[in-house]
Amino acid sequence: MPIDPRPRPTAPARLAAGGWLLALAAGAAAQPTQPTGGDPLDAARVVGADACTKCHAAEMAQWQRTPHHQTIDTLHRKPEADAIADRLGLRSVKRNDTCVRCHYTPIEQSGRVRIDSGVSCESCHGPARDWIEVHAEYGPGVTRETESPEARQRRRLASIGAGMNNPSNLYLIARQCLDCHTTPDERLVDVGQHPAGSGEFELVSWSQGMVRHNFVRSGGAVNAPSALPRVRVMYVVGLMTDLEYSLRAVARATDAGRFGRTSAARAADRKQKLWAVQRLVDDPLVATALESVSDLELTLGNADAINAAADAIGAAAYAFAERADGARLAPIDDLLPPPSQYK
Template structure:
């Protein structure tokens, strides 16, 4: 274990509350089949054999990437059973939707009835309770984006500066969520793996860029040396705020976007500036949440020219209708 660092990724769920992907797959067969075709699934077998990963591990003094390293929080799902950690899969359901031990039966229980007999009020109460117990539903865009960018923007300086790990992915929330990881089949009962509609894509654009800025600002604030990590986090923040400035011009009816841009430029992208950078990031966080609470994307057509096209989607989404 690297001393001085937690083995958890930035958004890692509570290991003691992990149920594991098989628990989800009991009902979500189509979604599980889609997952098994992704890099998220394949990392469980492929990463320990990957030459680049092993070179990084060697530079950091790590012997086993599956059991004792910073790799666990972002590349694997770890379940704590009777006080013992066990790596059970690659990146899986609970990496994004939250550790499920306290909500899995609530969300699928139909209030003790059936889908046909549960009332609307009971359904609303059930979902509210599941969320209170830690479920991150698809509508919780800010929390989902935080989980994505908590790993796609590398959360540990030493991984990059000492280990030679990349500082992050060329990530955007639309292209990556609508590519191979897309598993939007539940509401069509497995008939269609639906792509996000225009309104949803607009929200994905704003929330994704906002969280990217927030994450990069916090990373710069934590950085301690003028090396690759700090430089690349500053470049990332700069690119994201430029894109969001374009969005602010395209959608002036959403003043919160301009406020995020103002906050993003309010703190210098430099070392020894953690207080100002953290304050800016906190402000950005509040504005993103305000956007998710006030808007649904329906009136933001000005953003459409900024939306990544399908040919940029990361990987090929699985067609619905077949279970492996």
Template sequence: MALGFAADGAVASDPAKIVGPNACTECHKQEAEAWKGTHHFKTFREMPRNTKANDIAKRMGVRRIKSESLCLNCHFTVQQKDNKPEPVSGISCESCHGSGQDWIKLHGGFSGKTEKTETKAEEEARWKMADSKGMIRPHSLYQLAKNCYGCHVVPQEDLVNKGGHKAGSAFDLVSWSQGEVRHNTWYSKGKDNVPASAARKRMLYLVGLGVELETGLRAVAKATVRGAYAFEMAKRVDRARKQLAAAAKAAPNVPEIAKMVEFAHSAGLKLNNEPFLTAAADGVSKLLASISETYDGSTLTGLDGLIPEPDKFVGTARKPGTIN
């Protein structure tokens, strides 16, 4: 059984292939310490005790938050145990990077050699194979963003209209990825937790806006009644296309941005318009895939004035240090 909302944009995780965060922390100790200071980690213990969460669960007919897939999809890492899905942690490594069973040994195996003796060609082949097995690495920005927005834009109408859940977070990929969830320590061997480069932030900003638009379009397409969900998702789409229009003006050397805006206006934000809204979302998706493959951010300097500054980052990034 795969949990998640792949049809709506997120990359579904398969509990049968989840290895759990402990399998990752054996090597990624500094990254794990950064994770332990995040809301992603704390949700495992805190959410079941949260009054608002339990009120929402009650309205949805959920008796136990940790045993109902409605909540498990976005708030926990779920592993198959004794033929039953069991939450083993909060939002963790595999929530972002994909279920690890098929790639975890491969990605860190140095082609059967050591880091120093593995050739460049062998390394490239190893990463290509890991990608093919479902690993989502940082360079796969579009896929990573889809995972983020797949939950931060709530993917279920009843959960909002009936349960009273927020329709989504005030989320943007730069502010949230550069705050408490930042764990950019691998290449410094744990000596530093550096922020994304200017070029990387430009890509985060642009791809994030595009995925916000795509996810919102798909959500409006699935809405069935005039209610909070439909209205909030339409508002998200309208806001995203306005921001993208500003980005298109700021970076005219990237024609794909203007084309995304065109797709965004090609379908009315209304009920019973799923074929046209889905077609618009699919068009945005193809453009985002192209942008991710074609650009590295170095030529997108026009976007710099639009990107959130550090005072907008959500939470504080952990400084690497001694691990107890």
């Protein structure tokens, strides 16, 4: 019997085709998929958090006050973490890819891999070996303050080309958050009994509170809130990226366990929220994302179609992050989380 994964709305809600069903029949064969999120950082290309301090001291000080930083000292002391590791047959929380890929930053030194820190700069912006010099190179006699907009754009694109997840494109940052906040690992959830992602995750509220580190414009003096036009773009990009990653998680499901059901419910919820945006702004890229799932069946054995839809949504989200004019998204203001809800 099909399972309706949609959360029960408090008010009538309309979806693209009157609903979205997940038919996870026990014993059905799932098609293999390539993982796209939550993979371990390449320790050989990690330079370590200390390498960022010279230019980003204020950002580093803010990071050190967050749970992202503190997990290196706290996670392995939590009984629930040990219980999850025991169920998975893991001897140490800090010495396996399953836990390390989301909770720690590994670094390779002298041919050996060790834990450098908790969730760090490179967890979000990517291992920095190949882009840190490009990112910091302003040219002779040029500083961050005197760099021209054209030169900044060239440096930004060069950094992205070298592997940096640059915050000037919000999609590149959103996907790093969702690499872990969707818990894209079926065995970790169904066998280890790890939470099936951060179900309440929303990009604006989770990025604009404690983890916010917007010091660049003020030279390290002020941790400025993001301007409202950027917050509007952030909200839409966050929904699109969350829908993409939730679909990828569904595509990985091999049975009707909690992982598959929760991922499908999350995808249906984000689709519903994206429709609420589209009814207000009628944006062609949001329309493209929604069209890709209009007839999509979230069923075991349909991984190729689900991943193709996720690919289309990811491309639309990247393009939206590049091109969207936040000033024209004012109609969605009532959908945005208020600052009182920032984490």
